[in-house]
Amino acid sequence: MKPSFFNYLGKLFVFCLAATALFTACTPEDDDFYNFSPVDFFISADRLVTDAGSTITYEDQSNDAVSREWSFEGGIPATSTDINPTVTYPDAGEFLTYVTTTFDDGSTERRRLPILVVPPVVANFSATPTSLQKGSAVQFQNLTTGVGAIPSVLMEGDSAIIYAWFVPGVTTDTIYESNPSIVFPETGTYSVTLEVIRRSTGASDVITKEDFIQTFDDPVTQSRSARFNRDGSAILLALNEDTGALAADLADKFTITGSGGGTVAVSSVETPAWASNIVQLNVNPADFNVGETYTLSFTETGSFSVASGSIVLPFSYAVSFLGESQTWAELNFNTGGGNDSRTVTLGGEEFTFTQSGVTFSDVANTALYIFNPGAAAITQTYHNNASTYGMQITPGANATLSDLGDVGIEMGWLGPIGTVYTFSQPITDLRFVNGFGNPDFIPEGVLSSDGTTLTITKQGNRNQAVRISAILEGTITEGGLTVNHNSPMGGTIYVTASGR
The missing domain is CATH 2.60.40.2180 (Immunoglobulin-like)
Known part of the structure; x- marks a missing residue:
């Protein structure tokens, strides 16, 4: 009585695994599985898992064979008739190798071998901070590619990839962690080396970042x-x-x-x-x-x-350097309750400005505008503390957001002392004005150290003339700028931009 098909395959797998890469030569494709003799038809490969860019050497050791034809998916060369061809696999992936052997009696046997080509190991890492006071810790982040997901902390079963860190001057021991935190106790400059080894193929890569960490006697800031x-x-x-x-x-x-x-x-x-x-x-x-x-x-x-x-x-x-004066987009949001888009040309490129969160709009004294003084027509748009104001700038087909110069923001009808305005991006270059020229009613405010929170310390007055303006510290993000405030009363906000 023949054993069941699956029992036989299980035994065959154990046998071929022990034969080191020969088992796949026994994988059948034809219908006469129980009739073929593995002694007559014998195919081998020096490995079945390799790294991209590496080679596999095959061999047809079949008895009484007169010829054979190989085909190698993903390999170079793609075909061969040699007894023991060597094939290079430039790219990662799962591939099949086929061989058809012809014997002296005219019969043929055909087999396939599954090949796994894994990405090359490329070691890399970053660290935070790289400059610090002595006695502090540096957190390293493993950025190695070609090894799959890197666990934040290596567990007992995480042994397929070895991460070995070397920090001369700090420790003589090799640190085997994925993302170590290392204390630098003395003042100095330190190089850091990471070696990554894939155990299944023996592939490895090493990166050394010279003078990567610098420590000081005093605390540091950036x-x-x-x-x-x-x-x-x-x-x-x-x-x-x-x-x-x-x-x-x-x-x-x-x-x-x-x-x-x-x-x-x-x-x-x-x-x-x-x-x-x-x-x-x-x-x-x-x-x-x-x-x-x-x-x-x-x-x-x-x-x-x-x-x-x-x-x-x-x-x-x-x-x-954008000059002593810039040309700012004149944006009149007078339709759609202030939320309809406006498209303008800046520096020869088109940009579309889209507001959101506007609760109502009203006529404005255009002479009081800071970025567009004396504009022909600009409608004031308001938002209250229950809404988030948003401005998204979309560049035209031939432009990018980096083609903008500065992004300007001005606020009017300010809230009382203690009102907090929160911005999704840091702002800078704050200016405080009273458009009616009264120095006693110029507002004041203080910006947080991260540049995203403005606290009103003097309202000045609550009217169109009392305004605070600023520009963004960096380029506006693709998601746009958002502004919130906690004033019990609605206020105006106007966002524009200059070109380059």
């Missing part, structure tokens, strides 16, 4: 962004904490370099009244070329400290 203000008279440098008193020689610590290598001086530095974490680098706009991108850099580690005593780390920012 800058967040830098941008020219809207009239090009200053560069606004945003830090992540309060500046405190600025050193008298701080202006000399910054370098502004043009695309041609020429430099421009910073005349003075100050902290604006509306933010305690902003360093305003005053410059002469006449020293810059409109449309040119400059590099603002700071390189003297330890020469720039803030209120907490932390030292500001070196930085380099690309800053674009």
Whole structure:
């Protein structure tokens, strides 16, 4: 009595597995499974799992064979008649290899071998922070590709991939973790190496990031962004904490370099009244070329400290000079209750502006607008504390959002003292005006250190003339800008943009 088909396959699998890659040669495709003799027809491969870019060598060891024809899915070459061909698999995937062997009696046997080609292992990682006070920890993030999902913490069963970290000067031991947190106890500069090994194929990759971690005796802080203000008279440098008193020689610590290598001086530095974490680098706009991108850099580690005593780390920012005056889109949202889109041309490219969350609209005194003073017609749009105001800017077919210059925001009919305006993106370059020229009724406010929360500290007055304006710290996101406030009364908001 013959064993059942599935019992036989189970035994066959165990036998062939022990034969190291020969079992797949026994996988039948024909109907006479019980009649063929594996001793006469014997196909082997030196491996059935390999890495992309690697090779597999096959061999036809069949008795009394006179010829054979191989075909290799995903392989180079695609076919062969050799007894033991070597095939390169450039791309990852699951493939089948077929061989038909002809014997001296004219009979043939055909078999297939399933091949798994896995992606190449490419080691990589990042770390946060890379500059820190000694005695603090660095969290490493494993960014290796070609190994599938990387567990945040290796468990007992996670043994298919080996992650080996080497941090000379910190420890002589190899750290076997997927995403280690490592304490750097001393001041210095450290290189970090990650070696990744795939146990099934033996493939490995190593990456070393030289001088990747730097530690200091004192606490450190980083800058967040830098941008020219809207009239090009200053560069606004945003830090992540309060500046405190600025050193008298701080202006000399910054370098502004043009695309041609020429430099421009910073005349003075100050902290604006509306933010305690902003360093305003005053410059002469006449020293810059409109449309040119400059590099603002700071390189003297330890020469720039803030209120907490932390030292500001070196930085380099690309800053674009848009001129002393910009052309702002004039947007009259006078239909659809203020929520209908408007399409305008800026810098030769089309952009569509779409508001949302407007609760009602009304006529405006256009002379009071900050970005579009004396505009022909602009309708005021209001939103209240029960709604979220939104502005989405959609570039035309040939444009991107980076083709915009600045994105301007102005608010009127301000809420009382304590009103908080929350922005989905950081803002900067705040300006406070009373359009009627009364200095006693100029509003005031303070911006949070992350640039997203403005708190009213003086209302000034509640009318069209009392306004606060700002620009975005960076490019507006594809999802658009949103604004919320907690004022018990509705207020106006107007968002526009300039071109490049």
